[in-house]
Amino acid sequence: MYALLAIGFSLIFGVARIVNIAHTAFYMLAAYCFYTLMVKVGLGFVLSALIAVGAVTALSVICYRLVIEPVREHEAAVLIATIALALIFQELMLYSFGGHYLGIPSTLEGGVRFFGVSIPYQRLLILVVAAVMLIFCWFVLYRTRLGLAIRATANDLEVANLMGMNVNRIAMATVAISVALAAIAGVVVAPVYVVDPFMWLAPLVTMLAIVVLGGLGSLKGSLIGALIIGYVEAITVFAVPAGAYLKGAVALLIMVIVLLVRPEGLFGVVFEEER
Amino acid sequence: MLRSALLAVPLALAASVAAAQGTVKIAILGPMAFVQGENHWAGAEMARDEINQAGGINVGGRRMQVELVRADTNEIQSVPDATNAIERVITRDKADFLIGGFRSEAVLAMQEVAMDYKKIFLGAGAADARLGENVEKNYDRYKYWFRVTPVKSLDLFRTLMAVLNAIGGQVRQSLKKDRPKVALIAEKAVWTEPIVKAVQAMLPKMNMDLVGTWQPSAVATDVTAELSAIERSDADIVFTLLSGPVGISLGRQMGERSMRAVAWGINVEGQKEEFWQAAAGKAQFVSTLDTYSEVEMTPKTIPFVRAFKERYKKAPTYTAVTYDAIMILKAAIEQAGSTDADKLVPVIEKMEHVGTAGTDTWDKRHDLVWAVGKTAGIAVQWQDGEKVPFWPPQVKGMQPFKMPKR
Numbered sequence: 148m149y150a151l152l153a154i155g156f157s158l159i160f161g162v163a164r165i166v167n168i169a170h171t172a173f174y175m176l177a178a179y180c181f182y183t184l185m186v187k188v189g190l191g192f193v194l195s196a197l198i199a200v201g202a203v204t205a206l207s208v209i210c211y212r213l214v215i216e217p218v219r220e221h222e223a224a225v226l227i228a229t230i231a232l233a234l235i236f237q238e239l240m241l242y243s244f245g246g247h248y249l250g251i252p253s254t255l256e257g258g259v260r261f262f263g264v265s266i267p268y269q270r271l272l273i274l275v276v277a278a279v280m281l282i283f284c285w286f287v288l289y290r291t292r293l294g295l296a297i298r299a300t301a302n303d304l305e306v307a308n309l310m311g312m313n314v315n316r317i318a319m320a321t322v323a324i325s326v327a328l329a330a331i332a333g334v335v336v337a338p339v340y341v342v343d344p345f346m347w348l349a350p351l352v353t354m355l356a357i358v359v360l361g362g363l364g365s366l367k368g369s370l371i372g373a374l375i376i377g378y379v380e381a382i383t384v385f386a387v388p389a390g391a392y393l394k395g396a397v398a399l400l401i402m403v404i405v406l407l408v409r410p411e412g413l414f415g416v417v418f419e420e421e422r
Numbered sequence: 423m424l425r426s427a428l429l430a431v432p433l434a435l436a437a438s439v440a441a442a443q444g445t446v447k448i449a450i451l452g453p454m455a456f457v458q459g460e461n462h463w464a465g466a467e468m469a470r471d472e473i474n475q476a477g478g479i480n481v482g483g484r485r486m487q488v489e490l491v492r493a494d495t496n497e498i499q500s501v502p503d504a505t506n507a508i509e510r511v512i513t514r515d516k517a518d519f520l521i522g523g524f525r526s527e528a529v530l531a532m533q534e535v536a537m538d539y540k541k542i543f544l545g546a547g548a549a550d551a552r553l554g555e556n557v558e559k560n561y562d563r564y565k566y567w568f569r570v571t572p573v574k575s576l577d578l579f580r581t582l583m584a585v586l587n588a589i590g591g592q593v594r595q596s597l598k599k600d601r602p603k604v605a606l607i608a609e610k611a612v613w614t615e616p617i618v619k620a621v622q623a624m625l626p627k628m629n630m631d632l633v634g635t636w637q638p639s640a641v642a643t644d645v646t647a648e649l650s651a652i653e654r655s656d657a658d659i660v661f662t663l664l665s666g667p668v669g670i671s672l673g674r675q676m677g678e679r680s681m682r683a684v685a686w687g688i689n690v691e692g693q694k695e696e697f698w699q700a701a702a703g704k705a706q707f708v709s710t711l712d713t714y715s716e717v718e719m720t721p722k723t724i725p726f727v728r729a730f731k732e733r734y735k736k737a738p739t740y741t742a743v744t745y746d747a748i749m750i751l752k753a754a755i756e757q758a759g760s761t762d763a764d765k766l767v768p769v770i771e772k773m774e775h776v777g778t779a780g781t782d783t784w785d786k787r788h789d790l791v792w793a794v795g796k797t798a799g800i801a802v803q804w805q806d807g808e809k810v811p812f813w814p815p816q817v818k819g820m821q822p823f824k825m826p827k828r
Binding site for chain 2: 241242245246247248250253258265267338340341343345346348349381384388390391392394395
């Protein structure tokens with residue numbers, strides 16, 4: 148899940164220099180949408196998932212056009228606008244569903260035992276979906292014309308613009324792809340956790356730590372960063388059980404250390420001054 | 423035209439009579455977007471309607487209607503929001519009495535505001551012992567505070583240990599094991615701190631081994647790593663102190679993992695009717711301390727629970743004890759013949775109130791006097807989608823506690 152969220156966040160930053168704080172809020176919206184369609188309306192898993200991901204992706208494009216694009220040149224304004232968007236989504240869900248914690252039935256029942264540890268099939272499904280989506284991302288970025296345009300824009304926005312690429316449209320497509328990844332994460336994770344209006348906050352912090360560790364704008368860095376932070380969180384719980392609540396703080400500490408010692412992260416690029 | 427005029431006369435008369443009689447204004451403070459606040463409000467509504475339909479409160483010969491002021495404290499998200507809410511109901515809405523609160527950190531702050539204005543504040547949600555300690559340390563300032571539910575944290579501990587002892591006996595018998603292993607999982611919060619220390623000290627004396635203490639964040643939603651470690655520790659009992667969403671994740675993930683350990687403790691989410699659905703039907707045998715069930719705690723319990731279910735289509739949780747709090751106020755006001763806070767304090771101090779949740783008396787800290795069958799609460803276990811009460815065994819209506827298959 149962390150990898151899907153971090154790659155989407157990193158992708159949009161790498162291409163459009165947009166720090167989308169609302170990224171995990173879209174993940175929360177997808178979970179709510181999936182809950183409503185599956186539990187309340189009674190649609191099946193596949194249909195509910197497709198509609199939820201499609202609707203949230205479409206919403207992200209609308210938000211991009213109405214909220215982000217007009218202020219895109221001003222990074223601070225984008226940051227503030229996306230924080231506002233996230234809070235609006237949170238309050239809307241709080242108003243619509245209340246502060247109740249909602250549960251979604253597992254898509255796959257049962258589990259396997261692996262070296263004495265039980266692993267539910269739903270968790271394995273998350274792993275499979277994450278792997279498939281990462282391969283899909285790689286394919287889009289490195290084997291399609293859209294991917295070429297995205298990479299060119301990420302490499303040098305001004306030159307891509309001068310070469311005749313519609314950088315705004317490319318940015319919009321990138322927003323759609325990255326939010327779709329977040330929405331997919333929301334749909335597959337919702338049956339494992341609980342759905343509530345504040346479920347976007349904890350992953351946001353972890354996701355920021357991951358992209359800083361992996362390197363802002365680096366997809367490979369996001370994937371490896373997600374694995375490292377995931378393990379660090381688990382190790383924190385195993386090593387200091389009474390300090391399990393510190394696992395988020397440990398991730399943030401790593402983020403701060405990386406920012407001080409190697410600001411570009413493990414695989415990030417050093418941005419030129421004019422950016 | 424004539425008909426409208428004729429209708430207007432009795433309406434105007436009724437309004438003027440009501441104005442002349444006056445009202446007792448009670449502010450209900452709670453996180454209204456959450457289940458805790460919903461139950462605060464629902465319990466209060468039931469008390470208000472019952473009192474008003476019976477003619478109101480007799481205040482020295484004058485009949486006064488109860489008027490509720492709904493105050494959303496938003497305390498789960500923000501303590502300052504809670505203090506703003508209580509300040510608002512006192513200064514703007516001119517509330518006479520204050521009832522509610524849930525999160526200890528917020529209630530401690532709200533208590534200060536209420537005491538500044540010398541308003542009677544009946545706590546219906548927070549367990550932190552400092553709320554009562556304040557009364558003992560500075561009686562003149564804090565005497566307006568009374569705790570109606572739950573009992574203070576160390577008394578919660580006494581109940582938890584009494585039930586754990588009973589469950590431990592069952593584990594010993596079924597597993598043929600002298601010393602059951604206990605894993606303690608407690609969210610990191612003010613209210614759990616004294617209980618965690620007390621449990622850690624108490625378990626060896628109860629012939630039980632503590633295999634570890636895990637403390638996730640109070641807002642955590644995932645306990646995968648914690649449960650993996652607990653599973654490896656071969657614990658027989660998972661002792662829970664959880665008030666947040668992690669209680670749902672714990673119940674669900676224990677079920678998904680088919681864990682052999684049984685969960686007992688405080689799981690606030692597990693007290694709610696929606697818990698089984700939220701845990702996707704996986705929280706089999708999860709048990710928790712609770713307040714309401716269709717058992718005869720007092721003669722008022724079953725009629726209240728049934729009436730609540732009929733009106734709100736779900737069972738009450740412990741914050742619905744606002745019903746009892748309003749009835750306590752009514753009894754005190756009628757006995758004192760006044761709504762003056764200074765006259766009501768000594769009346770409540772000496773009162774024994776048979777409520778819907780138990781029989782309440784107060785000590786010098788204005789904390790409930792703990793007693794099994796009176797204020798200690800009940801223990802419930804989720805069995806096949808039903809919340810089944812199993813403790814205290816002497817109360818009529820209790821059923822057997824069940825263990826997971828091993």
